[in-house]
Amino acid sequence: MLVEATVSLSVPLLTRDFVDMTGSGTLPTTTITLLLVAMSVEAVAGAVGYFMLGTAGHGIVANMRRGLLGKLVRLPVGYFDKQQSGALASRMVNDTTTLHQIATYHIVSLLVGFLTVIGAVAILWMLDWRMTLLLFSGVLVAGLLLGPVTFVIQKISEKVMNETALFSGRLTNLFHEIRLVKSHGAEEWVDQDGNTSIEKLRRLGVKETAVQAILAPMVSLAMMGALIAILGYGGARVGAGTLEMGTLVAFILYLFHVAIPITQFSVFFSEIQHALGASKHLVAMFEEQEERHSGETQVDAQAQPLAVENLDFAYPAREEGGEPTKVLHDINLTMQPGEVTALVGASGSGKSTLLSLLLGFYETEKGRIRLGSLDLAEAQPAAWRRQTAYVSQDAPMISGSIRDNLLLGCEQPHSDEDLFRALKAAKLDGVVAEMPDGLNSDVGEQGGKLSGGQRQRLAIARAILRDAPVLILDEATSHLDTQTEYEVQSALAELMKTRTTVVVAHRLTTIQDADQIVVFDQGRIVGSGSHEQLNQSNTVYSELVAHQFKTRRQAA
Numbered sequence: 001m002l003v004e005a006t007v008s009l010s011v012p013l014l015t016r017d018f019v020d021m022t023g024s025g026t027l028p029t030t031t032i033t034l035l036l037v038a039m040s041v042e043a044v045a046g047a048v049g050y051f052m053l054g055t056a057g058h059g060i061v062a063n064m065r066r067g068l069l070g071k072l073v074r075l076p077v078g079y080f081d082k083q084q085s086g087a088l089a090s091r092m093v094n095d096t097t098t099l100h101q102i103a104t105y106h107i108v109s110l111l112v113g114f115l116t117v118i119g120a121v122a123i124l125w126m127l128d129w130r131m132t133l134l135l136f137s138g139v140l141v142a143g144l145l146l147g148p149v150t151f152v153i154q155k156i157s158e159k160v161m162n163e164t165a166l167f168s169g170r171l172t173n174l175f176h177e178i179r180l181v182k183s184h185g186a187e188e189w190v191d192q193d194g195n196t197s198i199e200k201l202r203r204l205g206v207k208e209t210a211v212q213a214i215l216a217p218m219v220s221l222a223m224m225g226a227l228i229a230i231l232g233y234g235g236a237r238v239g240a241g242t243l244e245m246g247t248l249v250a251f252i253l254y255l256f257h258v259a260i261p262i263t264q265f266s267v268f269f270s271e272i273q274h275a276l277g278a279s280k281h282l283v284a285m286f287e288e289q290e291e292r293h294s295g296e297t298q299v300d301a302q303a304q305p306l307a308v309e310n311l312d313f314a315y316p317a318r319e320e321g322g323e324p325t326k327v328l329h330d331i332n333l334t335m336q337p338g339e340v341t342a343l344v345g346a347s348g349s350g351k352s353t354l355l356s357l358l359l360g361f362y363e364t365e366k367g368r369i370r371l372g373s374l375d376l377a378e379a380q381p382a383a384w385r386r387q388t389a390y391v392s393q394d395a396p397m398i399s400g401s402i403r404d405n406l407l408l409g410c411e412q413p414h415s416d417e418d419l420f421r422a423l424k425a426a427k428l429d430g431v432v433a434e435m436p437d438g439l440n441s442d443v444g445e446q447g448g449k450l451s452g453g454q455r456q457r458l459a460i461a462r463a464i465l466r467d468a469p470v471l472i473l474d475e476a477t478s479h480l481d482t483q484t485e486y487e488v489q490s491a492l493a494e495l496m497k498t499r500t501t502v503v504v505a506h507r508l509t510t511i512q513d514a515d516q517i518v519v520f521d522q523g524r525i526v527g528s529g530s531h532e533q534l535n536q537s538n539t540v541y542s543e544l545v546a547h548q549f550k551t552r553r554q555a556a
């Protein structure tokens, strides 16, 4: 592009010679040849420059997206609690594209334009300084008008980006939950809600266009003024014989050399405001504190007790300035290898939160979690989690096949036989074998092509395959019918024999044989022991048992 700019500066000078020579009656073949060569070089250099910039731009966007993706997956779970996943996706896709243009074409055009203008001014000054001053008074006026307008554009652009991210977030969520929307006949509400955002975006777009619409004419008006002044003043000087005709022509051509970059500056300033809006959020994402990478990587949970000591925990405030939600108070608990520890308690009493903490999803405020003598705070979270297999309440699935879901995060290779063995233990082998594509069958978005029970069995098979010494099950069998639950429970019982197991279960029948039952009440442990012990001596537990017994009898 520098070659293009330099060569393009010679074109008006060559044109001046061409006009002056043809005016004096000679045919300037050398000048014509030079003009043709200069114009061809300008065109080729322009095309090559455009291609190279485009290629660099795509590289920049890809790098930025790679960086962002790498960053996002390494952010702690707490970050995602505060974000809408669709909004994050929008930032990754749309905001990075906005930066593409600015990082390549606009920045380079600005630099090249700047050099062109300097070159043109130098040549013009040598040709005729009075006319140069005249031309630049027009440029100065244009510059002074641009400042405030670009500021307004930045403000609007920022609002557009935020609204777009919000809109994408809402849509993603609504489409995920389309069954909920339809079952509640909420299509009309979704329509209205979406239309409000669409209308907001339209209004902002119109505002932005209105400001942009006055920007370009303002610049061209200033340039037209300069052109007319040059033509009037230059024409008079040619008439008076103090200026060559060729020099006036060269001036007019140089005017475009100045005008085009100046117009590009105006586009640049409006684009840079756009990019500033986009980059603000991307920079904020890049600056987020990642989950700890440091710590002990040699975590061995084999035959080690898992202990929780004096643990307090509060979720961070949902909005700025809000109060954190205190959820766990002074938790003390030891889970022995080869034993099953069951956590029971009313809904919201903090059982799942404790599981999240055992998995190192959140940093704890006070107290410790230990595996043998190793403190979780001193271990690398990823290494710690490699020692655990976790089946959560809703058995989430990734988009892809049964195989992809089974092998999620697996480091060792597994044969199809291994996969079927795990599926068999989870009582899902028959279902998968009957699928037309077997292990390669697609599970659908969020596992939507599988039933709730099948998803749960697939999640259990995944945990079995992971073969980790610590097993963490959060209501892992709640979606299964009694017969399947019984069969899966016996497979799990086999698995639990050699592992440290923590189970959360609402249906107390499934954990009556647990080695240790721990009773939660409003974030505190209010008792622990065997089913018989607790049933006799712990009122919270005996009430839970009595309540469940009553509910079942009523259901029957």
Ligand SMILES: Nc1ncnc2c1ncn2[C@@H]1O[C@H](COP(=O)(O)OP(=O)(O)OP(=O)(O)O)[C@@H](O)[C@H]1O
Residues within 6 Å of the ligand: 081, 315, 316, 325, 327, 345, 346, 347, 348, 349, 350, 351, 352, 353, 354
């Ligand atoms: N990410 C979060 N941010 C803020 N508060 C949360 C978050 N997750 C859970 N809570 C709150 O923490 C408390 C304990 O929730 P938790 O899910 O641990 O209970 P639970 O005993 O597992 O309940 P359930 O049996 O219904 O699953 C609840 O009051 C809940 O509102």
